[in-house]
Amino acid sequence: MKKTTFWICLCLLCCCYSYGKETTCFVDASSTSAREDGSRKHPFKTFEAAIRAVALQGDKQHTRIIIRQGTYYFQQGISIGESLSGLTISAYPGEEVVFSGGVPIPPRLVKKQTIGNCEVASVNLKEAGITDWGEIHSAGFSRPSQPSWGELFVNGLPMRLSRWPNGGMIRMGKVIDPGSVPRNGEMDNRGAIMEYDSLRISSWHFTDNIWIGGYFNYGYADDWLRVAKLDKKEKTIHTDGATLYGFRSGNDWNKWYAFNIKEETDEAGEYYLDREEGTLYFIPPAQEIKSLCFSMLEEPFLDLWKAHDVTIKHITFECSRGLMLSLVETENVCIEHCTFRNAGNWAISVGLGIEPFEEYLHEGTGKPVRGKIGSLQQHLYANQTFNRKGGSRNRISHCTFYNLGAGGVSLGGGDRMSLQPGENEVSGCLFHDNNRIERSYRPAIHITGAGNCIRNCEIYNTPSMAILLHGNNHLIENNYIHDVCLEIEDQGAVYYGRNPSECGTVLRNNLFACIPGKYTTCAVYHDDGACGMLVEGNIFYHAGKYAALIGGGSDNCYRNNLFINGQFAIHADNRLQNWNKALIAPGGLFEHRLNEVHYTDEPYRTAYPFMADYLPSDSLPKRNVVENNLFIGIEKLSDNPQWLIFRNNKSDDALTEIRPFDKERLFQIIREKKYFPEECLKRIGICDE
DSSP states (O other): OHHHHHHHHHHHHHOSEEETTEEEEEEOTTOOOSOOSSSSSSOBSSHHHHHHHHHTOSOOTTEEEEEOSEEEEOSSOEEEOGGGTTEEEEEOTTOOEEEEOEEEOOGGGOEEEEETTEEEEEEETTTTTOOOOOOOOOOSTTSOBOOOOOOEEETTEEOEEOEESSSSOEEOOOEEEOOOOGGGTOOSOOOOEEEOOOHHHHTOSOOTTOEEEEOSSSTTOOEEEEEEEEETTTTEEEESSOOTTOOOOOSTTOEEEEEOOGGGOOSTTEEEEETTTTEEEEOOSSSSOOOEEEEOOOSOSEEEESOBSOEEESOEEESOSSOSEEEESOBSOEEESOEEEEESSOSEEESOEEOOOSSOOSSOOOOEESSOOBTHHHHHHHOTTOOOOOOBSOEEESOEEEEESSOSEEEOOSBTTTTBOOOOEEESOEEESOOSSOOSSOOSEEEOSBSOEEESOEEESOSSOSEEEOSBSOEEESOEEESOSSSOSSEEEEEEESOTTOOOOEEESOEEEEEOOSSSEEEEEEETTOOOOEEESOEEEEEBSEEEEEESOOOOEEESOEEEEEEEEEEEEOGGGTTTGGGGSTTSHHHHHHHHTTTTSTTHHHHOGGGTTOSSOOOOOOOOEEESOEEEEEEESOSOGGGSEEESOEEEOOOOOOSSOOHHHHHHHHHHHTOSOHHHHHTSSOOOO
16 A cells, blocks of 8 residues: 555656746646646646646746637635645646536427416426535625525526516515614614515515625615515515614615515526426527536635735636635735636635624624635624734635626735734726626725725626625725615715724725616715725726715815716715714724724824824815816715815806717817726726736
């Protein structure tokens, strides 16, 4: 046995081919060679085999794993630790390589059936060898972000659980019982009861495991709840458990929809799983079914821990339930020209997450963990200085993210206590059509820690925010953010708040466009006393009800910006003197948060001298400066100008509306009228490397 082990190790050590100082391993899933040594002629058949071989090599500073075209299925994730530092993983030039966390289903297993008046396709998962289907779970505001159940993808497109109505949502009926309100400490998890008035609902026969989703109270807090009882006689819906703020109807955004209903499998792109039979019923998005895949993988494809100088490029990651890549305590890791799509959770976490809380809490302290997002936001609310160990100088560049179940990138790095920068970066990336499951507070990018950067990205088609910000001294520049906050109330494309110590971020040379203004939405939201942001050289075109909203904070500066066609430019208020004064009361949240970072000591004292006299405070917003801006066709500069300092601004008549909106057409008009420097326009959006 020892002799056999010796020869296996010797073969692995000799495998792969060296060219000068560079060692290259090849992987090809379609290879028919009986011998696997990692050479071009005899490649490894699996990525795992290549990793095992490379791990036994000596110097990995110049080691490459080159993967030939094909789909590589992962039954479990792979760890890349410090010993694999220096490794490059890439697709063979010009070939498409897919890492899949799903199980392919042969189209020959598909049968035709009828549900109601609709012809549907069906496939028995047990016959396809799939028995782990996962369980639908609640997902929404203040709930843990966690792996989805198994999902169906047809012809490379995500299917949705059958729902009613097929598009949009319906107004909530009368609330009979709001249920428990966990936000107020009511932890008995009593479900809510609300009335409905649709005969369609009463016609449903298969009422087991129906779910409802929507905005059941505040317009920024979505949730999913299982229906415990559908009372057709009283025309009421009883939920199995509470939502954070309880049920309340009457506002325009208080809307809901039902899903996971067998009879509502009536539109292309929908599916329903009969969990007793193990049969999937679905209506394919096209007449011909070319491919079927059922997502399985819950852990990251790649878990990088303490590795440095690793490059991953030209790989497509898809069809998984959980987080796709995890980076913790890494340095100089580059994720380049990769695609992240068709998954049930986030794509990438740079830094630790938090093990999901067992209780439904708005805030709390949890266990740091790799490979999950979990209850990170709730943990950060209670532990603002939590160092996620996101490493430094990591870069996610020119990647594409779409059809994800939650957000895109959770970007940590740096330390809030010392203000040591992480210098981690997301640049040149495209994010669109995400948040299929978790709708609110799951941004394209969640930036945390200190001294990280988001630049030259494009973000669009999101129900809620584009960027959620925690921490200090971040740089957000040259991004094109449009068509976001599409269904949300009281939200901003770039959002941060309720912590006056999170200062020093610069928002520069971005374009914000086409943000709906029906509800309280904006491009930049300084919520609940947020302070100390510089917003300079940006363009706001129809950027929400307000282009900017300063909710009681101080020392925010708007300089050299261009505001075009909108209702209000900047809203400011003194909420800390009235309805939100509890935040700044002695012994309150702000006092705790400021003292925790030692705001009167170094490095905060030098970095943010304006914060030195914040406490004790009369809570008036101070030193919010609006200077050298150009307002074109803005109906009103501010509805509360007394809380702003205006200097050297100019106004002009509205531009002719651009319908449909086109960024290049807008830039052409701006150039003609010389509203903005040409060199700044050229830098906005995704640029060539």
